[in-house]
Structures are given as C-alpha cells and as structure tokens.
Amino acid sequence: DTAVSQTPKYLVTQMGNDKSIKCEQNLGHDTMYWYKQDSKKFLKIMFSYNNKELIINETVPNRFSPKSPDKAHLNLHINSLELGDSAVYFCASSQDEITQYFGPGTRLTVL
Amino acid sequence: DQQVKQNSPSLSVQEGRISILNCDYTNSMFDYFLWYKKYPAEGPTFLISISSIKDKNEDGRFTVFLNKSAKHLSLHIVPSQPGDSAVYFCAASALGGANSKLTFGKGITLSVRP
Numbered sequence: 001d002t003a004v005s006q007t008p009k010y011l012v013t014q015m016g017n018d019k020s021i022k023c024e025q026n027l028g029h030d031t032m033y034w035y036k037q038d039s040k041k042f043l044k045i046m047f048s049y050n051n052k053e054l055i056i057n058e059t060v061p062n063r064f065s066p067k068s069p070d071k072a073h074l075n076l077h078i079n080s081l082e083l084g085d086s087a088v089y090f091c092a093s094s095q096d097e098i099t100q101y102f103g104p105g106t107r108l109t110v111l
Numbered sequence: 112d113q114q115v116k117q118n119s120p121s122l123s124v125q126e127g128r129i130s131i132l133n134c135d136y137t138n139s140m141f142d143y144f145l146w147y148k149k150y151p152a153e154g155p156t157f158l159i160s161i162s163s164i165k166d167k168n169e170d171g172r173f174t175v176f177l178n179k180s181a182k183h184l185s186l187h188i189v190p191s192q193p194g195d196s197a198v199y200f201c202a203a204s205a206l207g208g209a210n211s212k213l214t215f216g217k218g219i220t221l222s223v224r225p
Binding site: 004033040041042043044045048056058090092097098099100101102103104105 | 145152213217218
C-alpha cells in the first residue's frame with residue numbers, strides 16, 4: 001500500500017505546453033512538499049503546504065502553481081514549460097515537519 | 112552556496128566491511144540531521160536521524176555520528192551488504208514547526224561488492 005504516490009511517473013512534453021503532476025499521501029500527514037532534483041542531482045525544495053495552506057515558496061517561477069484540494073493531495077501545475085524545467089520532481093509528506101516521506105518521483109522531460 | 116556538502120561522490124566497499132559516509136555543513140543554525148537512501152527510479156527513503164543535542168544515534172547496522180564543533184556528521188554501516196548499494200543523501204534542518212525545511216547534500220553513491 002503506497003504511502004506517497006505520484007502520477008505520472010514519466011512525462012515527456014514540448015516546450016510551451018502546460019502540464020500537471022499529482023501527488024497523494026495516505027499517511028494522514030498535515031504537511032506536503034514538492035522538490036526538484038536537477039541534472040546536478042541536488043534535491044531542492046520548491047513548496048510546502050500545511051493543511052492546504054502554502055507555507056514555503058522557495059522563489060520558484062510563478063509558472064509553477066501548487067494546488068492542495070485537501071491535506072492528502074498536493075498537485076503541481078506548470079505553465080509554459082521550458083527546457084530548464086526538465087528534472088525529476090518529488091512529492092513528500094511529513095507529520096513532524098522534519099522527517100519527510102517521499103514519493104517515487106516524476107521524471108519530466110521538456111523537448 | 113552549498114550548505115550541506117557530501118564531497119565524495121562515490122564509495123566502494125567489500126561486503127561485510129564497514130561503510131563510512133561523510134557529510135559537512137556550514138549553517139550553524141541546523142539542529143537536526145537526517146540520512147536518506149535512494150535506489151534508482153525510486154524516491155528517497157528515510158534511514159536514520161540525529162538531533163544536535165546528541166552525538167550518536169544507532170539503529171541496527173546504521174549509526175550516525177555528529178561532531179557539532181566540526182560541523183560534520185557521518186553514517187556508519189556495519190556490516191555492509193550488497194543491498195545497501197544506493198545513493199545516500201545527507202540532509203539538515205533548522206527551526207522546528209511549519210517553516211522548517213530540509214537542505215540536502217548532493218548524495219554519495221555506495222557500492223557494496225559481494
């Protein structure tokens with residue numbers, strides 16, 4: 001039974017398109033996150049939500065818009081995709097704001 | 112500016128021997144440290160953590176040591192097993208509560224040879 005799940009696992013799209021990545025957690029955690037792992041392999045936080053409220057926004061371009069319909073879901077919508085958006089995006093959740101549990105990742109490739 | 116550094120990109124160890132993975136940090140506000148393990152095409156999995164009020168935490172084959180004065184921590188795996196082969200990320204957190212976030216190192220690829 002998957003704790004943190006993401007869809008899709010792979011996403012290939014053209015520059016300029018709009019796409020969404022979905023994340024769901026069944027751990028009952030209050031806080032969810034989006035991370036980006038770039039080509040240099042660094043995992044960097046993008047956003048965090050606590051009980052559907054935006055808590056952290058790490059100077060991410062406003063083409064990226066997270067949406068949390070409820071505390072078990074945190075979706076990431078990306079407008080006008082650029083080549084530099086190609087990366088692996090990980091969703092995570094946490095109850096204590098420290099120990100985070102990650103989803104399997106979504107590999108986004110922008111052509 | 113990397114606040115969490117894992118300077119060795121890879122480590123190769125014989126099965127049964129000890130693996131020592133190192134991590135350095137620069138931000139003295141960090142008060143909680145974690146190690147994550149990642150297999151290819153999977154998300155990072157939480158392994159072990161340590162609070163800054165401790166200098167050692169042990170969980171089975173895994174022990175994390177923290178040297179606050181040197182801003183250095185290490186993960187010891189003993190005995191190492193082939194299934195331990197993965198990328199290991201060191202992460203650090205400052206402040207508790209809703210504004211806390213994890214800062215990750217670049218990861219170390221551990222290969223355990225049978």
